[in-house]
Amino acid sequence: MATSINKNKKIVNAIEEDLGQLSSYDGDVAKRFFKFIKPYKTKAFLGVISVITFTIAVLAIPLLVKFTIDNAISDNNESLLNNLFILLIGFALMHFISNYVQQRVIREIGEHILFDIRSKMFVHLQKLSMSVADRSKYGSIMSRVLGDVGALQELFQAGVFAIGDMLTLIIITIIIFSLNWSMALGILMIMPVFLALRIFWLPKARKAFLKARASSSIVNGVLNEHVNGVRVTQNMIREDINQKRFEREVNTNFNDTNSAAKYGAGIHPPVELLVGATMSLIVVMGGYLVSGGSVEIGVMIAFLLYVQRFFDPIRALTMHYSTLQRAMASGHRIFELLDIEIDIKDAKDAKDINVSKGKIEFKNVDFEYNYNEPVLRKLNFVINENETVGLVGPTGSGKTSIASLIHRFYEIKNGNIFIDNQDIQQVTQSSLSNNISMVLQDPIIFSGTVEENIKYKANATREEVIEASKIVGSHEFVMTLPNGYDTILEESGANISVGQRQLLSFARALLLDSKIFILDEATSYIDSYTERQIQNALERVLENRTGIIIAHRLSTIKNADKIIVLNKGEIVEIGNHEKLLSNKNLYWKLWSNNESSFDDLN
C-alpha cells in the first residue's frame, strides 16, 4: 500500500516537475540571455536576413505559378513562359542558398552560445567555495549545466525561426488579400478554428506525453534498481516477485503510452477536416468567381498552393510558445547559479605565498559552517617546521575543519591563520594550493590513465611519476595492471580497490612536492595492510616536511611528534603519545580501553 502511494506521488511529482519547467516570459531573463548573443551580432543578423530571404523565396513561388498560368499560358505567350521558367530556377537557387545559410548560421550560433554559457557556468563553479559546491547538490548542478543550457539554446533557434513563421503568416495574408479579398476572408475564418483546436489540444496532449514519459522513467528506474540489486534478489530468491512488480510498471507505462498515442494520432481527423474544408471553400468560391470572370484561374491555383503553407506556421508557432516557456524556467535556473556570489576571493593586493619552512599557526580562530553553530572556538596552536602532528577527536570535534581552513576552503569567522608568518587571507589562493599537499578521505579517481591520475595537473615526467608511486608503495600493484601506468581507470576507479585508489591519491599529493603535507582521514576506509603500507611511506615522505595527520584510529598517529586532542571545537590536550598517556585524560581513556577509535567511547 505504502509503496503504491509513494509511486503515485512520484509520478505526480515527475509530471509537475515537467510542467513546472514552464514559466511565462520574463524580460530580465531575456535581456541577460541577449548578452550572450551579442558577440555573434553580425552572424545573427546574417541569419535573420537569410530567414527572411528564405521566406520570400518560399512564398514567391505560388505567386510565380499564378503569373505563369494567367499571363503566359492563358495568353499563349511562349517567350514569357521561357523567361518565367528561368526566373523560377532563379528562385529555386535563392531558396537553396538561403535555406543552407539559415540552417547553418542559426544552428552554429546556437552551438556557440551553448558553449559560452556552459563555459561560463563551469568557470563560475570552480570559483565558488566548498560550501556552495556541496556534492549533495551535484545532480541539480549537472542538469543546469547540461539540460537547462540546452533549453536556452533551443529558445534562440526557435526565436529566429519564429521570425520566419510570423513573416510567412503576414506575407501570405497580404498576398491572398491582394489576390482576392473575399476568398482570403473565407480562409481567414477557418484559421481561428485551427488555432483554437491547437490551443485546446496541445496542453492535453502534452500532459499525456509527460505522463507516459514519467511512467517510462519509473520503469527504467525499477530496471536499474533491479539490475543493481540483482545479487540481493538472487540471495533472497525474489526473482519472481520482482518480475511481477516490473511487469506491473511496464503495463502502466504501456497504457500511458497508448493514451499518449491516442492524443498524438487523434489530431489527424479534425485537422484533415479543416484542411479539406479550406480547399473546398476555395473550390466553390473560386469556381463561382472564376466563371464569373472576376478572378483569373491562376489565382484559384495560387490559393490552393498557399493553403498548405498557412497551417504549418501556426502549428510551429504554438510549439515555439512552449519552447519559450520552458526556456524561461531554464534561464531562471541558469542565472540563479551564475548569480551565486563568489565568497572567497583573493585580497586586492594579494601576493603569492612563500613557504620555505612550513610553520603553521592558528591564532584565536573561530569558525562555523552555519550561522551560530560554532565548529571551532578560539583555537590557538603552532605547528613547527618539519613537525608531524596528529589531530584526533571524536566525530564533530572539528579536526577535518582545521585541514580545510589551512587550505582556505572556507573563510574563518575570527582570528588568523599564518603559514610561515604570512596571513593566508592576504595571499593568492592559487599559490596557497601549490604549497599544500592533501590526501583526502575519499580517494577521487578521474577517468584516464594511472599516470594521468598521479600527475593530475603537474608537468611531471614518467620517471617522476614512477618514483612517487614507488615511495607510496603503489608501484607494485600498478605493474600488475594490464597496461601498467597506461592502464585506463574506469569511472571513479571502479576497477581498483579503495586501498589502491588511496595509494594513487597519495602519490598524486606527493608529486605536488610541497612543504606542507596533510592527510585528512586518509586511512579510515583502508584495511590494516594498506594502512601499514601508508604508514611506512609516510615516514619517508614527512622527513623534510611539515605533516598534519587527521585520524580517528590511534594506531595511525601514535608516532607523531605532537598529538592534538580535540573535542567539540576545543583543544583538550596537546603532547606526544607518552605525555598524553601520563595525562590520564581523554586520550589515555581511549588507549587503555583498547578501542580503536574515539567514536567507540559512548
Add this chain to the structure above:
Amino acid sequence: MNIKFKSPLHLNSHIGELTVLIRIFKMCFKYKKLITFGFLGVGGLVGSQLWIPYLLGTSVDRAYEKISSNSTDFSILWILASLIIFVSVLRGIFAFLLQYNGEKIANGISADLRNLFHKKLQSQTYKYHDRIHTGNLMSRGILDIEGVKMFVTTGLLRTFEIMTLIFFGSYLLLRTDLQIGLIAFGFIIPVALIATISRLRLRKIWNRIQKEFSILNTNLQENLIGVKVVRAFGGEDYEVKKFRSSHREVTNDTMNSVKVDATGTSLVGFFFLLVWAFIIWVGGHKIIDGELTIGELTQCLVYLGMLQRPVRIVGLMVNSYARAITCGLRLFEILDSKPRIATIKNSNSINKIESLKFENVGFKYYFKSKKNDVNKINLELKPGKIIGIIGPPGSGKSTIANLIPRFYDVLDGQILINETPLKTLNLNNLRSRIGLVSQHTFLFNSTLKENIAYSKPDSDLEDVIRVAKIADIHEFIDSLPQKYETMVGEFGVSLSGGQKQRLAIARNLFKNPDVLIFDDSFSALDTGTDKKIRERLVSFQKNRSTLIVSQRVSTISHSDEIIVLDQGNIVDRGKHKDLVCKDGIYKTIFELQNPKMQVKH
C-alpha cells in the same frame, strides 16, 4: 584499452542482420488485430490521399470551363467540394488508424522486450553481472529497446505506406502525363539518394557526438564529485581547460552534423523546386499546344507536393533499419544468453542443512587466470558451530562465502550439503536455506520494512521487529517518525554505512536460514556494536551453522575454528588462543589492530 576483461558482448553478431529484422517482424505479427487495423489505415490513407490531387485538378478544369460555357449550373463544384471534404475526413481517419495502431504495436513490443530483458537479467549469474557493467546493461535496456521501438513505429507500417504512396503516386503522375511524370522521377531518385546518404552520414556523426557527450558528462560529474581534490591541488584552470576541450569536441561534431544536415535538406528543397519549374515550363508549353489542361497541370503539381514528404522520409526509413539492426543485435545477444547456473533436472530438495562440507574446492573468476583464486579448500560446518575466516585483502575470503549459495560454481573439488553435491540441489531451495550478508549492502528504494522482509513481502511487522532487534537497528528505526514505513534509498532517509550493514544483517536473519554467512559485514560497525550484535546472535545461532569472514580479529576471535587464508590457500587454522601465539599472518593482523597489546609484548 579496458582493463576489465573484455565484455562477452562484442558485436560479433551471433545471428545475421536479416535474422534480427525477421525476429522483430515476428514479434510484431503477434499483434494480429493491431497489424490488420494498421494495414487498413495504410491502404485507406494512400487511397484517399491520391484522390485529392485529382479532385483539385478537376475542380480547376470545371471552373475554367465555366468561363467559356457561361453556364449557371454550379452543382458540379458543390459535388467536388463535398467530395474533397469527404476524402479529407477519410484521410484523417485512416491516418489516425495507421499512427495509433502503429504506435500501439511499438508500445507492445517495447513492453515485451522490457519484460524479457528484465527476466533474463534477474536470472543471469553473478559472473555475468561482474563482467558487464550496469551502465552497459542499462543503455541496452533503455536505448536499444527505444531503438527497436522507433523502428516499429516508423519503420514497419510507414515503410509500406511510403512505398505504396510513391508507387501509386508515380503511376498516377505518369498516367496524367508521361513526360511530366518522367521529369518527376528526376526529382524522386536524386532526392531519395541524397536523403539516404545524408541520414547515414548523420547517424555516424550522432553516434560520435553521443560518445563525446558522455565524456563531457563524466568530466563535469568528476569535477563536481572531486571538488575537494580540484581545490586542494589548485586545479581550477586545469579543469576549465579539460572541460572546454572536451566540449569543443562535442561542438565541432555538432557543427559537422549541421553542415551535413543543412546540405542535405537544402539540396532536397532545391531539387524539388527545380522539378516544379520544369513541370510548369513543359506543362505550360503543352497547354499552349492544347495537349494538357490547366487542371491537369495543377493535378501534377499537387501530386509532386504530395510525393515530397515520402521521398524525403526514405532517408529516415533506411536510418531506422540500420539502427534497428544494431540495437536488435545488442538486445538479442542478451536475450539469447543462457544462465550458466540453474537447477538441473531431477534435482533434490532439503528441509534443513545438517552439514556443509568443502572437499578440495578450487575456483577462479576468470577462466584465463593462470592460477586459482582459491585452492584446495577443505572445511566442515555443522549446526551450532562457528567458523571464522581471516586474511589479507584479495586472499579469497569472500570467494569461499559466495560458493556456498552457488553464486559461483566451483571449478575443482566439490561442496556437499547433507552429503549430497551442491549442484544436484534445487537452486531456490538451496538459497532459501542460506543467509549470506554480503560486503556491500544494497538497499532498494522502498520502506525499511520492505527492505528487511525482502525475501517475503507482506510479512507481519512483529517478525521484522524481532530480527531488527537482533541486528541492533530496531531502536534507530523506532526513533524515526514513520518508523518501519520510512523510505530508504534515493528518495528516502540517508543511512550510515553501519546502519546499512545492520539492515543487511536483519534482512538475512529474516530468511530464517540454516547457514548464516557474514561476508565482512561488520566492517562499518564500530567495535562496540559489533560486539553487541554478536552477543545477541548467540541464541539465534544455536541450531544454525555460521561462517564469519572478516578483516577484524575481534569479530572472529570467538569462533570454534579460525581459517587463515593467504593468496587463496589455507595457511593456518585453529583457535584464537593458539593462532595468536604463533608467528604468522594472524599474529601480525592482531598486533596491527591492537597497538596496546603490541606494547605489552
